[in-house]
Amino acid sequence: MSGYWTGIVTILAINVVFAYGIYLAVATGQLNLGGAGFQALGAYAAAWLCFELDWSPAWTIAAGTVVAGVIGMGIAIPILRLKGVYLVLGTFAFAEVVAGLILNSETLGGAMGLPVPAYIEWQVPVAAAVACALLVFYLMATRFGLAVRSVHDDDVVADLMGVNVRGVRVAAFALGAALAGLSGGLYAHAFSYVEIQGFNASLSIYVLLYVLLGGAQTAWGPLVGAAFFTLLPEAMRSFLPAAKEAIWTAFGVTGDISPPDESWRFVVLGAAVIAMMVFRPEGLVTRDTFAFPRRRSPAAAPTREAAE
Amino acid sequence: MTALLKVEGLSKSFGGVQVITDVSFEAEEGARLALIGPNGAGKTTLFNLLTGVFPQDEGTVTLAGQVIDGAPSRRRIGMGMARSFQNIRLMPHLSVVENVMLGQQHRRSGLGAMLSPLTLFGRSESWREAEALIADMGLEAWMGETVSTLPYGIRKQIELVRALAAKPRLLLLDEPAAGLNGTETAQLRDFLARISGTGITLLVVEHDMSLVRSLCDRCVVLNFGRKIYDGSTAQVHEDPLVLEAYLGARHSGETADVA
Numbered sequence: 347m348s349g350y351w352t353g354i355v356t357i358l359a360i361n362v363v364f365a366y367g368i369y370l371a372v373a374t375g376q377l378n379l380g381g382a383g384f385q386a387l388g389a390y391a392a393a394w395l396c397f398e399l400d401w402s403p404a405w406t407i408a409a410g411t412v413v414a415g416v417i418g419m420g421i422a423i424p425i426l427r428l429k430g431v432y433l434v435l436g437t438f439a440f441a442e443v444v445a446g447l448i449l450n451s452e453t454l455g456g457a458m459g460l461p462v463p464a465y466i467e468w469q470v471p472v473a474a475a476v477a478c479a480l481l482v483f484y485l486m487a488t489r490f491g492l493a494v495r496s497v498h499d500d501d502v503v504a505d506l507m508g509v510n511v512r513g514v515r516v517a518a519f520a521l522g523a524a525l526a527g528l529s530g531g532l533y534a535h536a537f538s539y540v541e542i543q544g545f546n547a548s549l550s551i552y553v554l555l556y557v558l559l560g561g562a563q564t565a566w567g568p569l570v571g572a573a574f575f576t577l578l579p580e581a582m583r584s585f586l587p588a589a590k591e592a593i594w595t596a597f598g599v600t601g602d603i604s605p606p607d608e609s610w611r612f613v614v615l616g617a618a619v620i621a622m623m624v625f626r627p628e629g630l631v632t633r634d635t636f637a638f639p640r641r642r643s644p645a646a647a648p649t650r651e652a653a654e
Numbered sequence: 655m656t657a658l659l660k661v662e663g664l665s666k667s668f669g670g671v672q673v674i675t676d677v678s679f680e681a682e683e684g685a686r687l688a689l690i691g692p693n694g695a696g697k698t699t700l701f702n703l704l705t706g707v708f709p710q711d712e713g714t715v716t717l718a719g720q721v722i723d724g725a726p727s728r729r730r731i732g733m734g735m736a737r738s739f740q741n742i743r744l745m746p747h748l749s750v751v752e753n754v755m756l757g758q759q760h761r762r763s764g765l766g767a768m769l770s771p772l773t774l775f776g777r778s779e780s781w782r783e784a785e786a787l788i789a790d791m792g793l794e795a796w797m798g799e800t801v802s803t804l805p806y807g808i809r810k811q812i813e814l815v816r817a818l819a820a821k822p823r824l825l826l827l828d829e830p831a832a833g834l835n836g837t838e839t840a841q842l843r844d845f846l847a848r849i850s851g852t853g854i855t856l857l858v859v860e861h862d863m864s865l866v867r868s869l870c871d872r873c874v875v876l877n878f879g880r881k882i883y884d885g886s887t888a889q890v891h892e893d894p895l896v897l898e899a900y901l902g903a904r905h906s907g908e909t910a911d912v913a
Contacts, residue, residue: 487774492772493768496745506705506737508728509728563747
């Protein structure tokens, strides 16, 4: 593969791991807008252990996963008392605290960032992404997954049915934080350098979008969402200028025309996101996507009431 | 006969509003007890107190000889108490089987049970048990459907099956016949009689008096959070306090069908 494509595949794999981390929290009905904070914890833990103590990538990445997971659990216990928009703001504030601490830490390089001497090939993030996908698919097929989905639907009834609502939420959030930390460790070694400016609010927003627009109902959602939003801007890089030229040529205009050029692809992406929110708020992939066409008795047709 | 459920001096207020005042009654093992009263009498609040959704201010609830005051709501289903809801509260994005498997949760909440797959490599024991129960209730046609797509009457029945999956000793039913047509209500009556025949104690909140009369021989009547009647269902429409509660003091001399 060319350097361009290995770069794309690496970032795609890291985004898939990251998206699964956020998905686990979202699947219980909690929006985690602090993704970048957990990824930064994993990335800096791996970078520091590699740079200062010369640990090998396998150990630094494992340590980054554990650090993010443990801090995720510690933060989940108080923060999951919040509900709705306050929870979202709480996770967001957490990521800002992490960024602020790292920016002001001389040990972690401050605004200069840290170099990461040990390098991993693109196969490592891809293997990690496959493993994460399998893990999440497995978890969602267990009784734990059933509990996660019922907490998402109705936490009062889930509790009355005997589900430990708080335990399920904390476990899903902490495991998700660990996966976000794993994606950070992979990032540090794949790109050989970490700087805190890269782990910003828009990263947290993007990864949450992968999950919500991919679809939070099934474990396919994060995979499809991350793939769609990582590959679409790349595809538009060449498609957009080509399409523009074709249109103008059709009107008989030639020569140097601008804009829109390829830098406008994020405008198109933004418009696509808004269109998705309007026309398919439940995400690209839903449970019904995989339902086999079934024979239904006429009585089974959705009623007005059922559509609520 | 011993009392399975014993409620003594139960009271609850929300802010300054007294919703339940000093309510006491007993339900014997295997009994079919109706709980009736005008809208806002506190019937659903009483259910919420029994299942631990809110704590009571005063009073004691005893289930099978065990005082359950202060037990967290999620533990009470394991003590033998399952319920249905006035407005159906199934998990809308889960299938019928998955909802019924949720009813088994309290019996399968260990770490091993939580982390073993329900369907991944063939159907698990939980899955087969849920399927058998659904088939037993004649609902196998809906097994894999997502609940939010099903008609009202079916969802109402599935909520009952979910409660049964918990293998309760006491079943609290909050208006099981609300929204059902005559045929469906008759089916429900037979169904509840069958459940009762297996030894499960029923406590039923219901407005449909013909269902109450044909199913329950005893009823407790609440009005403004107080118990005003506890006795035979056949005679309830002759009780002056009950007539006053439903018709107002001015008309209580007239005879009328309660509810």
